[in-house]
Amino acid sequence: MLDKRFVIPLQEINREAFASSIPDFNHRSEIMKTDMGYKCTITNIVRLTEQEKLFQLRIIDNRERDIFKFKPGQFLMLELPGYGEVPISISSSNSNHEFIELCIRKAGHVTSALFTVDEGSHVAIRGPFGSSFPMDEMAGHNVLLIAGGLGVAPLRAPLFWINEHRDRFLNVHLLYGVKEPSQLLFTYQFDEWELINHITLHAIVEHPTGEWQGKSGIITELFDDISIDPENTYAVVCGPPVMFKCVCNYLDKLGIPMNRMFVSLERRMHCGMGKCCRCMVGSTFTCVDGPVFNYWSVMNLKEAI
Amino acid sequence: MHKGTTFEKLKIASFDFTCCEGCQLQLANRESTLTDFLDLLDIRNFREISSEQHNDYDIALIEGSISRPDEVERLQAIRRQAKTLVAFGTCACFGGVNSLKNRFSLNELAVEVYPGMEVETGLVKKISEVVKVDLSIPGCPVNKEEVERIVVSLVTGSQVTLPKYPVCIECKAQINTCLFDLGEICLGPITRAGCNAVCTTGKTPCLGCRGPAEEINMAAFLELVKERGLSENDLREKLAFYNAFEGLYQP
Amino acid sequence: MIYKVISKAEFKRFIDALVRNNSSFGPRQVDSDFRGKALYQFLPVASFDDIALDYTATSSSAKHFFLPFREELSRFIFHDEDWEQQITYDANPIVLIGLRPCDISALNILDDVLLNGHYPSPYYLAKRKNTFVIGMDHLPLPDCFCKSMNHHIVSSGFNLFCSDIGEEYYLSINSSKAFNFLKEFDTRDPLDEENCRLAERRKLISNSFLTEIDVTGLPSILDIEFDSPVWEKWGNKCLNCGTCAMVCPSCYCYSVEESMETNLNGAVRQKKLYSCNLVDFAEVAGGHNFRPKNGDRLKYRYYHQHRGFAENDNQQICVGCNRCGRACLSDINPKNVINDLRMEKESCLTNVLSSPCRR
Numbered sequence: 056m057l058d059k060r061f062v063i064p065l066q067e068i069n070r071e072a073f074a075s076s077i078p079d080f081n082h083r084s085e086i087m088k089t090d091m092g093y094k095c096t097i098t099n100i101v102r103l104t105e106q107e108k109l110f111q112l113r114i115i116d117n118r119e120r121d122i123f124k125f126k127p128g129q130f131l132m133l134e135l136p137g138y139g140e141v142p143i144s145i146s147s148s149n150s151n152h153e154f155i156e157l158c159i160r161k162a163g164h165v166t167s168a169l170f171t172v173d174e175g176s177h178v179a180i181r182g183p184f185g186s187s188f189p190m191d192e193m194a195g196h197n198v199l200l201i202a203g204g205l206g207v208a209p210l211r212a213p214l215f216w217i218n219e220h221r222d223r224f225l226n227v228h229l230l231y232g233v234k235e236p237s238q239l240l241f242t243y244q245f246d247e248w249e250l251i252n253h254i255t256l257h258a259i260v261e262h263p264t265g266e267w268q269g270k271s272g273i274i275t276e277l278f279d280d281i282s283i284d285p286e287n288t289y290a291v292v293c294g295p296p297v298m299f300k301c302v303c304n305y306l307d308k309l310g311i312p313m314n315r316m317f318v319s320l321e322r323r324m325h326c327g328m329g330k331c332c333r334c335m336v337g338s339t340f341t342c343v344d345g346p347v348f349n350y351w352s353v354m355n356l357k358e359a360i
Numbered sequence: 361m362h363k364g365t366t367f368e369k370l371k372i373a374s375f376d377f378t379c380c381e382g383c384q385l386q387l388a389n390r391e392s393t394l395t396d397f398l399d400l401l402d403i404r405n406f407r408e409i410s411s412e413q414h415n416d417y418d419i420a421l422i423e424g425s426i427s428r429p430d431e432v433e434r435l436q437a438i439r440r441q442a443k444t445l446v447a448f449g450t451c452a453c454f455g456g457v458n459s460l461k462n463r464f465s466l467n468e469l470a471v472e473v474y475p476g477m478e479v480e481t482g483l484v485k486k487i488s489e490v491v492k493v494d495l496s497i498p499g500c501p502v503n504k505e506e507v508e509r510i511v512v513s514l515v516t517g518s519q520v521t522l523p524k525y526p527v528c529i530e531c532k533a534q535i536n537t538c539l540f541d542l543g544e545i546c547l548g549p550i551t552r553a554g555c556n557a558v559c560t561t562g563k564t565p566c567l568g569c570r571g572p573a574e575e576i577n578m579a580a581f582l583e584l585v586k587e588r589g590l591s592e593n594d595l596r597e598k599l600a601f602y603n604a605f606e607g608l609y610q611p
Numbered sequence: 612m613i614y615k616v617i618s619k620a621e622f623k624r625f626i627d628a629l630v631r632n633n634s635s636f637g638p639r640q641v642d643s644d645f646r647g648k649a650l651y652q653f654l655p656v657a658s659f660d661d662i663a664l665d666y667t668a669t670s671s672s673a674k675h676f677f678l679p680f681r682e683e684l685s686r687f688i689f690h691d692e693d694w695e696q697q698i699t700y701d702a703n704p705i706v707l708i709g710l711r712p713c714d715i716s717a718l719n720i721l722d723d724v725l726l727n728g729h730y731p732s733p734y735y736l737a738k739r740k741n742t743f744v745i746g747m748d749h750l751p752l753p754d755c756f757c758k759s760m761n762h763h764i765v766s767s768g769f770n771l772f773c774s775d776i777g778e779e780y781y782l783s784i785n786s787s788k789a790f791n792f793l794k795e796f797d798t799r800d801p802l803d804e805e806n807c808r809l810a811e812r813r814k815l816i817s818n819s820f821l822t823e824i825d826v827t828g829l830p831s832i833l834d835i836e837f838d839s840p841v842w843e844k845w846g847n848k849c850l851n852c853g854t855c856a857m858v859c860p861s862c863y864c865y866s867v868e869e870s871m872e873t874n875l876n877g878a879v880r881q882k883k884l885y886s887c888n889l890v891d892f893a894e895v896a897g898g899h900n901f902r903p904k905n906g907d908r909l910k911y912r913y914y915h916q917h918r919g920f921a922e923n924d925n926q927q928i929c930v931g932c933n934r935c936g937r938a939c940l941s942d943i944n945p946k947n948v949i950n951d952l953r954m955e956k957e958s959c960l961t962n963v964l965s966s967p968c969r970r
Contacts, residue, residue, distance in 0.1 A: 060795060061632040063704035063788065068737040090685060090698055090733070136687035136694045137878040138518060139869035141896070163896030164519035171517060177693060296899070323895040325867040328730035331885075332864035333892065335911070338920050343729055367875065396874035512871050525853055525889040532857035532938075533680035533884070535652050535671050540940055543645030549852045549940060573851075575890045577905060580848050584940050 092134050092179025093119045098154065100174055103240050106162075107205065108170060109146070112155045112178065123183075125149050127190060127212035128319060128347040131182030132327045133157065138168040142324040144346065145183065146208045148215035155180070158208035158240065184327040186347045188213045188317055193289040194223040196315075199281075201230045201302055203274055203294025207240050209319045209346075210293050218252040228255045228281055232274030232294075236260050236267045257281070274298065275305050285310035293319040303350050316350035367515045373405035373417035374448070375438060377431050378458050378484065379424025382501045383449030384408050390504040397508055400515045415441060419514070421448040425458045426485045439491040444514075447487045450500040450569045450602050455486045457500070459603035486603075495520060499555060500569035500602065506554050523553040526573040527566050531557035539565050545590050547598055550576040550605070571604040578608050612766075613784040615798040616805050622773070622780050625796045626745075627659045629706050633743070636676065637662035637708035638669055653707070662708055667752055672860035672934055673707060673714055677721065677738045678884060680857070684734065684867065685880040700737035708745045713755070713930040715746050715769050716762035717860030720928050724863060734882075743788065746772035748812070750819050756946060757931030758820040764813065776808040822933070824946050825953060826917065830925065832952060833918040837910070841951045846906025848941040853886030855912065855935035855943075861928045862886065864915075887911040913948060 099111035114120040125131075130144040141163070147156035161170045172178075190213060198217060202210045210229075217224055229248065233239055239258060248254040257280055263271040270276065274294075290306050292299060299318055306316050322334035322341040329343035339345065339352075374384050388394065388409060403410060404417040420442035426432060439445055450456040461469060462483050470479050487493050497510060506522075513520045523529075527548035531538075534557055539546040546565035548557070552573040559566050572578075585595050599605045617625065629635065637656040640649045640663050651666040653673050686697045710718075718739070725735040746769040757763045765772070771793075772783040781801060784790050801809070856862040866885040871878045885892060888908045893901040902908050916929040929945060936944025 057632045058628065061628045061792060063633050063706065063741070063743050065702075065704050066737075066740045068700040068702075068733050068740065091696055094696075136689070136696070137516065137869065137871040137875075139880070140867065164521070166896065168516075168518060179696065296901075321895065322893070322901065325865065329728065330725065330730065330732060330863070330865070331867065332887070332915065332920070333866070333885075335893075335915075335920065338914070338918060338925060340920070393873040396872075400873070400875075508873050509870060512873055512875070516871055516875070518871070524891045525851070525886075528850075528852035528854045529857060529886070529889070532671065532854055533675075535654075535675075537642040537644075537650050537652075537670065538854075538938065538940075541644040541650060541670075542642065549850045549854075573890075575851065577847075577850050580850055580941055583848075584850075584942075587942075 090181070092132075092181045093123060094177055094179050095155070097172065097174055097176050097178060103158065104238055106238070107158060107160050107240060110157045110159060110169070111147075112157065112180065113153060114155075114180075115177075120152065123152075123155075125183035126187030127216045128187035128209060129183040129185050129212075130209075130324075130327075130342075130346060131155075131157075131180045131184065132324070133159075133165075133169075134179040134181070135165055135168055135172065136179070139165045140181075140325075141165045142184075142327060142342070144209035144212070144319070146211040148219065149212065150215075150219060156211075158205070158211070160205050182327060184324075184342055186345055188216075188291060188347055190216050190220075194220065196224065197226045197228075197283050197288040198224055199228050199230060199283065199288060199290040199306075201274065201290060201292045201294070203232050203298040203302075204234070204238065205240070206292075206294035206298070206319070207231055210291060211241065213291060214248070214254070218248070218254070221252055225287070226255065226283065227253070228257065228283075230257050230259075230274060230277045230281075232259045232261070232277070232298075234261045236264055255281070275301055278305060278309070283309075285312075288315065290316045291319075292316065296321075299353075303353075307350075313351040313354065314349050317347055318350060318353055319346045320348060320353070321346065367400075367517075369400060369402040370511065370514055371402045371404055371416065371418040372421065373403070373415075373419070373438075373442075374408070374421040375405070375423065375434075376407070377422065377424030377435065377452075378427040379449065379451045379456070381408065381423065383423045383451075383499070384421070386501045386504045386507065390508070393508060397511065400511055417441065418443045419446060420444070421446045422452050422487050423448045425451040425455045426487065426490050427458065427461070427482055428480055429482065430480075432490055435487070435490055444494045445487075445491065447493045447496045447498075449502050450498055450571075450604065452487045453496045453498045453604070454571055454606070455484050455603040456569075457602060458484045460600070462603075484603075496522075498522075498552065498570040498604075503555050503558075505556075524574040525553055526576070527551045527553045527555065527557050527560065527570075529553055530555070531560045533557075534561050536561055537563075539563070540588065543590070545585055545595050545598055550578060550581050565598070567598055567601045568604050569602050571602075572608060576608070578605075582609060613790060614801050615782045615784060615793065616776075616779045616801045617782055617793075617796065617798045618779055621797045623659045625793065626662070626708065628795070629743070629745075629792065630656055630658055630661075630708070633704060633706045635706040635708060636673075638666040639663055640666070653709075656708070664709060664747065666709065667749075668711065668755070668932065668934070670934065670938065671858045672717065672932070673710055674717070674721075674860050674862075675884075676705065676707060676742060677718065677735055678863055678865075680884050682734060682882045683879055684882050687878040687880075689876050689878075700733050702737035702741040704741045704743070706743045706745065709747045710744055710769070711749055711932070712746065712765040712772075713757040713760075713762045713932045714860050715744065715765045715772075716757075716930045717928075717932075718744070719765070719768040720861050720926070720930070721863060722768065723926070724928075744769040744771075748772075748774045748816060750816060751821070752933075753821045754933045754936060754944070754946070755820065755931060756822040756824050756933060758817060759822075759824040759826055760927065760929055760931035762930040763816060763820070774809055774812055776805060776812055779805065781805060781809045781812075822946055824931075824949050826927070826949070829927070829949065830918040833914055836952050839952060841948070842906035842910040843904075844906075844951070845943050845948055846904060846909045848943055849888060849905045849909045850941055851888050851890050851905060851908065852940070853889050854938045854940070856886030856888065857884065858934040858938045859916075860932060860934070861916075861930060862912075864892075887915065909943070913945075917945070917949065 095112040101109040325331040329340040334341035404414040547568035548566040551568040552570040770786040771789040774781040919925040
């Protein structure tokens with residue numbers, strides 16, 4: 056028989072109460088869903104290339120859909136039950152409250168499984184997490200969006216923002232480099248971006264194939280085509296690790312201040328919440344302090360690029 | 361399964377070569393999930409549990425090493441049929457205990473083991489020395505829990521993975537006393553995890569049946585054994601036991 | 612905090628009452644090493660006599676009571692072509708007896724990271740709230756350096772802390788729960804003389820440290836020495852086995868894995884404690900490894916332990932228990948690594964300064 060006087064009582068942690076008491080510490084979003092995901096229906100899947108598909112998701116619950124808000128540059132954790140979670144940056148416009156678009160490359164275990172699911176399937180999302188591009192700060196200036204390969208996916212969200220507020224920006228250039236022409240993403244939107252939104256688009260291909268009419272070479276060669284006023288320009292860079300350094304060095308030489316150059320880094324987050332330390336760069340977390348950093352802070356971070 | 365994910369049973373066959381058949385026996389182990397496990401399989405050929413034999417399998421589990429010419433032919437025939445050939449268990453992956461035989465002359469062995477009998481026997485080879493191996497599941501015997509996880513991965517189209525880190529991680533999670541503290545040589549620091557440190561939890565030093573973990577630091581390991589004044593002979597015996605560290609040290 | 616004094620005989624009755632009525636854990640001898648030295652671990656105890664109160668230090672820390680090596684985060688139940696997610700924060704009340712000040716400091720650091728920072732962890736909170744922590748002071752082992760880290764004395768993070776002042780224990784009572792339990796036992800307010808004996812005891816402990824590490828300015832040194840050859844030197848010895856992080860009381864990095872159940876009717880998302888020394892810690896989808904070398908990974912552990920990450924205001928998380936140093940088969944320990952880093956700089960300092968003097 057237990058002596059009740061000495062039994063330590065169980066203190067239950069109530070899920071709902073705990074979730075509602077979590078402070079929105081950085082005002083980056085109005086929701087904090089840290090462990091339980093929002094259930095979504097995959098409403099549409101578009102195959103973009105051999106390796107990439109665009110998934111359109113819709114949060115099923117009306118209330119949850121209303122409160123899910125994000126800023127361009129943020130990412131979310133996408134869960135396919137039974138397979139696991141992956142961090143994916145959001146590729147759609149943050150003014151679109153009906154759908155979320157994610158451009159996904161078949162690279163690892165979860166993304167390979169995602170490539171086999173059909174429209175109508177259910178997945179879950181946690182987030183949004185991380186920092187975002189300072190769109191309001193960038194307004195009133197020229198903008199260079201520089202994307203290498205799949206790096207165009209996270210840049211699509213700020214691009215939408217710019218398109219929706221086009222009169223607030225001066226010249227906007229999208230510099231986009233890929234290995235082969237077949238890897239170009241969102242080609243079906245190029246005309247719209249150029250003709251309707253007056254974005255100047257420059258694409259370059261490292262290994263051109265037969266039909267390719269455009270430029271060939273590496274992305275920094277595109278800088279020869281543009282003339283910008285470095286004093287009045289913001290640059291946003293996203294691409295594979297090897298690309299950052301040479302592009303940022305180039306921008307630096309052009310005279311763009313480091314605090315006006317933004318990069319979006321990629322690491323393998325496991326939690327999204329600055330706990331698991333898998334995405335550490337230097338002493339900061341790609342998931343909480345990033346993925347969007349200005350170049351000055353990245354320069355300070357050891358191993359960042 | 362939920363919507364968007366589909367599965368088909370694996371058309372599987374299991375074959376034994378030079379081995380103790382202990383790894384195959386593991387397939388019938390772990391009764392708590394055995395019926396669920398068998399539901400994932402369409403067993404086409406498996407001498408140990410069914411007399412029915414068909415040759416229309418996709419996945420072939422190969423247990424044992426190769427030590428006779430007729431085994432080579434049989435294995436090559438299996439390779440022609442199988443879409444996925446699995447080296448199943450330590451003997452198949454590395455040669456296993458059987459490889460100890462390679463230290464002696466074949467004549468001497470035949471006389472000692474089969475006196476007065478005509479035997480056809482050769483040097484022991486691991487499966488990958490004879491045919492292409494698609495997937496390796498090491499272990500002496502294989503860990504049924506891991507086999508189950510891999511079978512589920514194959515059925516659901518997930519990536520099949522083995523831990524890249526060494527046994528120490530799993531051993532420390534069991535709050536075990538380090539066997540080096542007890543003055544033993546344990547291969548845990550260089551051996552691939554996935555066994556849940558079953559031997560070391562039972563205070564038996566690891567002999568490395570699961571083979572090397574990824575990017576092991578063999579030089580530092582050999583050095584620390586030396587610095588601790590432990591028997592180099594014992595170390596070499598242990599490293600050679602399953603033939604799993606072949607090429608990673610100077611025997 | 613309320614201070615009381617309890618006789619050792621009464622203390623035994625008190626601990627017995629707690630242990631017999633709750634799931635309890637305390638230090639027990641598990642083995643003797645090849646030199647004959649006793650080895651201890653935190654294990655279940657059923658009575659006061661099971662507890663090795665005079666233990667030195669446990670080989671593994673008490674971290675896993677709060678951060679299990681494997682922990683279920685979430686469960687997915689599949690049905691009718693759909694699924695449902697379930698989450699529970701399971702924790703049963705336990706009593707943890709005999710934690711050292713450095714162990715409790717480590718819990719306070721984990722609180723900082725996992726509760727006070729961004730996104731508090733309900734899983735950790737449930738376990739922390741349901742653990743009754745009884746601390747015990749001790750004389751340091753020759754290789755303890757918690758004094759250098761300022762963690763040899765602890766003033767929060769426990770329910771009850773006991774200092775051995777001879778015939779009695781001097782109790783620091785830090786929770787109403789502990790206070791209420793103790794009401795049933797014979798305790799009294801400390802006399803002046805006992806306060807003195809506590810001060811003496813603390814002084815003795817403080818003066819008994821044999822190992823000292825100079826950690827002044829260490830965060831900046833670690834930043835500056837990011838490319839130091841010291842990392843390669845120690846990296847060459849490192850086995851990438853992760854033992855240091857497993858036994859550490861404050862290492863909390865982890866990995867998340869999801870596995871489908873064998874009946875394909877559900878899946879479990881699990882958290883697994885990981886180590887930054889493991890080869891695939893910084894590997895991303897597609898196989899690129901951001902820290903491919905031993906030295907890079909070892910450096911990261913020191914970076915995290917002694918420089919600190921943004922999540923807890925760049926505070927060092929090492930408490931100086933030297934469990935990692937004792938457990939490392941390759942004899943890599945914070946004292947030697949940090950001294951090496953300092954030596955590097957100091958030797959170059961001499962070189963720079965000596966030339967003008969000679970002139």
